[in-house]
Amino acid sequence: MSEGSDRWDAACQALRLLAVDPAGLKGLCLRARSGPARQTFLALLPALPLPLRKLHPTISDEQLFGGIDLAATLAGETLVINQGLAHAPGALVIAMAERAGADLAAKLAQVLDADRGHCLIMLDEGAEEAERTPPALSERLAFHVDLDGIGLGEADPTPFDLVDLDDARSLLPSVTAGPDDATVLVTLAARFGIDSLRAPLLALRVARASAALNLRDRITAEDLALAASLVYPSRATIAPAEDEPTPPAPEPPEPSPEDQLQDSETRDRTELPDELLIDAVRALLPANLLDGMVPATTSRSSSGSSGAGSKRKGNRRGRPLPPRPGRLDGTSRIDLVATLRAAAPWQPMRRKASPDAKGLLIRPSDIRLKRYEETSDRLLIFVVDASGSAAMSRLGEAKGAVELLLAEAYARRDHVALIAFRGLGAEILLPPTRSLVQTKRRLASLPGGGGTPLAAGLKAAGELAVQARSRGLSPTVAMLTDGRANITLDGMADRTQAAQDATTLARLLRAQGIPGLVLDMSNRPQDALRDLAAQMNAPYVPLPRADARRLSGAITKALEA
Amino acid sequence: MTSPFPFSAIVGQTAMKQAMILTAIDPGIGGVLVFGDRGTGKSTAVRALAALLPPIMAVEGCPVNSARVADCPEWAEIGSKKVISRPTPVIDLPLGATEDRVVGALDIERALTRGEKAFEPGLLARANRGYLYIDEVNLLEDHIVDLLLDVAQSGENVVEREGLSIRHPARFVLVGSGNPEEGELRPQLLDRFGLSVEVRSPTDIEERVEVIRRRDSFESDNATFMKRWRSADTKIRKRILTAREGLPKIVTPEPILRDCAELCMALGSDGLRGELTLLRTARALAAYEGDTTLTRDHLRNIAPSALSHRLRRDPLDEAGSGARVARTVADVLG
Structure with missing residues (x-):
C-alpha cells in the first residue's frame, strides 16, 4: 500500500464517519487543489444523509439566513420570503474556503452552534502556508483531510455502501462510552498540546460513530485510536515524547511561560494512556508541524479586517461614489433618491401596463445601491537588520524604536509586520497583525549576529507587501540597517554581488510602487545606503547615535511627509 | 432545536459565571467582556445564562419587548394588548452585520410596494431588555463599535436616516467575547464593558x-441530563431573583465608598466609571450572597473583573493588568 492510498483510505474513513453522524461531527475540512483526487472525493459526498448546498465565500446574508425576495415581492405585490440555507438542515459545501472572511466564518459558526443539523464541508484550495481557512470554523469541524499529492490511481472511486451507513446511523444513539474513554482522549489531547476542549469532544463523537459503523454498541480501543488519529493530528501544537527531535522551526512560537508550565504539569501528572495511541497520532502529524502553527495562529487577524481588493470600494462607509444599479442582498444599502429617479421616467408607461396598481411602480431594475470608497488600513513592515555588525552597535536601540513605533501604530490602528534579516537569509517574524502582545514577544526574542543579507530582507519585505496589498492593506516598508550588505541573495558571502542584489531588489520595490523608508543606524552615514534609498525612491534618514525616541520621531515624520 | x-x-470558569450572574442581578453594571482561547465555553455560558433567567413579560408582537402596552413605540403599530411571557432575549451580533x-x-x-414610510427594527431593538452577544468582538x-457604544451608553437607539426619525429603548447587557491574540479592542469600548474576565x-x-x-x-x-441539572439551575435562578429584590436594601457604609475611590485612584483608572461599576458590582455580589451590608471582602472579590480593563494601558505591557489590580487591591485594602 502506498502512502497516497493510505491517506485516501483515511479520508474515506472520515467521510464515512461523517455520514454516520453529520450533525454531531459538524463537518470536514478538505485541503486540496482541484484535481482528480479531489474530484473523486467530492463524488463520494452524496453519501451524506443531507442535501448538499453549495456556498461561496461572498454569500449574502439573505441567502444564508433568508430574507425578503425583493424581485418576487415587487412583481407580485405580496410579501415573498426566501428561506435561507441556515433554515433547513443541510451539508453546506463551501468552495475556496481559504478566502472566507472572518465575518462569514462568524456567521457559519453561529449556524453550526445552533445545532440545527448542519454540517460543513470546507474546500480549502490554499496554495501557500499562509492561506488557511478561518480557524473559528476549522476548529469546530471534526476532520481535516489533505488530499494533495494523491494520484488518480490511488483514489478509489467505489461509492460507500449506503445500507451499512443507514444501519450505523440507527445504531448510533445506543452506543455507550466507557467511563475511561473520555479520560484517554483528554489525556491524549493534552500530550499533543491541544488546548481547546472541542477536540476531545469531537474525538469522542467520532469514536461513537466508529463503533456504530462496526455495529458495536460499546466504544473499543480501536475506535479510540481511529478517532484520535483522525481528529488530533491537524490540531497538535507540540509533538509529544522524549525521543522525538523537535523540528527545527525558524522561529518557534513562544508559548507563554504559563503555557509551558501547564504543559509540563499536565504531562507529569498523566500516566501514558497508551503508547500505541500516541504513535498512531504521531505518525500522522504534519511534517511541518511547528512551521504551520505560526500562520495558523496569526493569519486570522490579517484576513479578518481586510477587504478583498486593494481598491476597497465597499458599500458601507467612506467617501460616497455614484450609485450603481444592483440587487439588494443585505450587504448594501439602497440609494432611495437615485432609485426613484431611475423609476420616474417609466411611470406613465408602467401605469398603462398595470392600471390597477397603487403607488409608484418600481421594478427591480430601477434599484440603485449606495457605494462608498474608503482608504485602506496601513501596514507598517519593519525590516530589521539583526546582523553581527548591527547587533554590536544598535540592535537594542532599533528594538526600542520599533517598540515605540508599535505603540504609535497601535494608537493609529495600523497593522504591523516584522521581518528580521541576519546570517544567510531573512525571516518573517510576525505576519501582519494588530496584536501587540505577539509583536512584543517576537521582538524581545529577536537574536542578533551573523552576516548582512540585505537583499534577502528586501525580497521578503517586497513579497509581504504585495501579498498585503492584495488583501486590501496599504503597505509601507521601514528598513533599519547599517548598510554593509555582504551576503548575496543565494546566501554566498560576496560583498560586490551582495550590494548588486540589494540594488536590484530596491529597484523592484520601487517598480511595484511600494513606499519605503531607509534608516541608517551605522555610526557614520553610509553612501551605499543613501544610494539604496534613492533606488527605492524612499526617504533616507541617517541616525548616528540616536536614541529610540529620536528614531521613532524620525520615522513618524518621514511617513507623514 | x-x-x-x-x-x-458548566465546569469551573467561576469568574465568568459570577460576572454573568451579577449582570443578571443588576443589568446596570453594563456588560461582560470575556477574553480567552477558543473552546473554553464562552458562548455556551452566554446561551446557558439566558435559558436560566426567568422569562420577561412583554407585549405580544412588540419589536422592542415592551413591558406595558403604553411603552410600545408608535411606529410598531401593535394591535395586540396581550402581555405574554417570553424568554429573555439573547441576540447574536455577527461580525460583518451591516x-x-x-x-x-x-x-x-x-416603502416600495405600498408607498408607506415604515421602520424595520434591527438587532438593537430585539435585544432590548435582554442580552446582546458579540462573538469575536475585537474583530x-x-x-x-461606535454605534454600539452610543446606544449602550444612552439606552436608546436613535435612527435619523432616509427620512425616518425614530427612537426606541435599547437597554441591553453587552456580552462580548474574543481572543486577544487576534487583535486588540479599542480602549473606548473596553471601558464601556462593566466587567471583564479572562478564561483559560x-x-x-x-x-x-x-x-x-x-x-x-x-x-x-439529553433528557436525563437536563433533568439532573434542573434543580441546580432553579436554585441559581431563585438566588438571582432574591438578589434582585434584596439589591435596593444593601447598606453601603461610608468607609467602603472611600475604599472604592482610593482603589481607583491608586490604579489610575480614567474617569469615574471605575468607581461606579465597582460599587454597583459589589452591591450585586452582596445581594447574591445574601448579605445586607457591603464589606471589603466583596470589593476584593470583584475588583479584578471590574477594574482590570480600565487601567491606562501600556500597550506593550504583556504581564496583563490583572496582576497590577491584585497588587493594588492588596496594598489599599490590606
Whole structure:
C-alpha cells in the first residue's frame, strides 16, 4: 500500500464517519487543489444523509439566513420570503474556503452552534502556508483531510455502501462510552498540546460513530485510536515524547511561560494512556508541524479586517461614489433618491401596463445601491537588520524604536509586520497583525549576529507587501540597517554581488510602487545606503547615535511627509 | 432545536459565571467582556445564562419587548394588548452585520410596494431588555463599535436616516467575547464593558475529563441530563431573583465608598466609571450572597473583573493588568 492510498483510505474513513453522524461531527475540512483526487472525493459526498448546498465565500446574508425576495415581492405585490440555507438542515459545501472572511466564518459558526443539523464541508484550495481557512470554523469541524499529492490511481472511486451507513446511523444513539474513554482522549489531547476542549469532544463523537459503523454498541480501543488519529493530528501544537527531535522551526512560537508550565504539569501528572495511541497520532502529524502553527495562529487577524481588493470600494462607509444599479442582498444599502429617479421616467408607461396598481411602480431594475470608497488600513513592515555588525552597535536601540513605533501604530490602528534579516537569509517574524502582545514577544526574542543579507530582507519585505496589498492593506516598508550588505541573495558571502542584489531588489520595490523608508543606524552615514534609498525612491534618514525616541520621531515624520 | 447546556453544569470558569450572574442581578453594571482561547465555553455560558433567567413579560408582537402596552413605540403599530411571557432575549451580533441590520432601517419592501414610510427594527431593538452577544468582538468593524457604544451608553437607539426619525429603548447587557491574540479592542469600548474576565482552558486533567463527560451525556442522553441539572439551575435562578429584590436594601457604609475611590485612584483608572461599576458590582455580589451590608471582602472579590480593563494601558505591557489590580487591591485594602 502506498502512502497516497493510505491517506485516501483515511479520508474515506472520515467521510464515512461523517455520514454516520453529520450533525454531531459538524463537518470536514478538505485541503486540496482541484484535481482528480479531489474530484473523486467530492463524488463520494452524496453519501451524506443531507442535501448538499453549495456556498461561496461572498454569500449574502439573505441567502444564508433568508430574507425578503425583493424581485418576487415587487412583481407580485405580496410579501415573498426566501428561506435561507441556515433554515433547513443541510451539508453546506463551501468552495475556496481559504478566502472566507472572518465575518462569514462568524456567521457559519453561529449556524453550526445552533445545532440545527448542519454540517460543513470546507474546500480549502490554499496554495501557500499562509492561506488557511478561518480557524473559528476549522476548529469546530471534526476532520481535516489533505488530499494533495494523491494520484488518480490511488483514489478509489467505489461509492460507500449506503445500507451499512443507514444501519450505523440507527445504531448510533445506543452506543455507550466507557467511563475511561473520555479520560484517554483528554489525556491524549493534552500530550499533543491541544488546548481547546472541542477536540476531545469531537474525538469522542467520532469514536461513537466508529463503533456504530462496526455495529458495536460499546466504544473499543480501536475506535479510540481511529478517532484520535483522525481528529488530533491537524490540531497538535507540540509533538509529544522524549525521543522525538523537535523540528527545527525558524522561529518557534513562544508559548507563554504559563503555557509551558501547564504543559509540563499536565504531562507529569498523566500516566501514558497508551503508547500505541500516541504513535498512531504521531505518525500522522504534519511534517511541518511547528512551521504551520505560526500562520495558523496569526493569519486570522490579517484576513479578518481586510477587504478583498486593494481598491476597497465597499458599500458601507467612506467617501460616497455614484450609485450603481444592483440587487439588494443585505450587504448594501439602497440609494432611495437615485432609485426613484431611475423609476420616474417609466411611470406613465408602467401605469398603462398595470392600471390597477397603487403607488409608484418600481421594478427591480430601477434599484440603485449606495457605494462608498474608503482608504485602506496601513501596514507598517519593519525590516530589521539583526546582523553581527548591527547587533554590536544598535540592535537594542532599533528594538526600542520599533517598540515605540508599535505603540504609535497601535494608537493609529495600523497593522504591523516584522521581518528580521541576519546570517544567510531573512525571516518573517510576525505576519501582519494588530496584536501587540505577539509583536512584543517576537521582538524581545529577536537574536542578533551573523552576516548582512540585505537583499534577502528586501525580497521578503517586497513579497509581504504585495501579498498585503492584495488583501486590501496599504503597505509601507521601514528598513533599519547599517548598510554593509555582504551576503548575496543565494546566501554566498560576496560583498560586490551582495550590494548588486540589494540594488536590484530596491529597484523592484520601487517598480511595484511600494513606499519605503531607509534608516541608517551605522555610526557614520553610509553612501551605499543613501544610494539604496534613492533606488527605492524612499526617504533616507541617517541616525548616528540616536536614541529610540529620536528614531521613532524620525520615522513618524518621514511617513507623514 | 435542543435546549441550551445547563448553566450549573458548566465546569469551573467561576469568574465568568459570577460576572454573568451579577449582570443578571443588576443589568446596570453594563456588560461582560470575556477574553480567552477558543473552546473554553464562552458562548455556551452566554446561551446557558439566558435559558436560566426567568422569562420577561412583554407585549405580544412588540419589536422592542415592551413591558406595558403604553411603552410600545408608535411606529410598531401593535394591535395586540396581550402581555405574554417570553424568554429573555439573547441576540447574536455577527461580525460583518451591516449598520442597517444593527440599528434598523427604512422598511424598503413596504416603502416600495405600498408607498408607506415604515421602520424595520434591527438587532438593537430585539435585544432590548435582554442580552446582546458579540462573538469575536475585537474583530468588529469600527463604525459598528461606535454605534454600539452610543446606544449602550444612552439606552436608546436613535435612527435619523432616509427620512425616518425614530427612537426606541435599547437597554441591553453587552456580552462580548474574543481572543486577544487576534487583535486588540479599542480602549473606548473596553471601558464601556462593566466587567471583564479572562478564561483559560482548564489545566487539570480531571476537570477537562469532567467537561467532556458532561458534554457527552448532554448530547447522548439529553433528557436525563437536563433533568439532573434542573434543580441546580432553579436554585441559581431563585438566588438571582432574591438578589434582585434584596439589591435596593444593601447598606453601603461610608468607609467602603472611600475604599472604592482610593482603589481607583491608586490604579489610575480614567474617569469615574471605575468607581461606579465597582460599587454597583459589589452591591450585586452582596445581594447574591445574601448579605445586607457591603464589606471589603466583596470589593476584593470583584475588583479584578471590574477594574482590570480600565487601567491606562501600556500597550506593550504583556504581564496583563490583572496582576497590577491584585497588587493594588492588596496594598489599599490590606
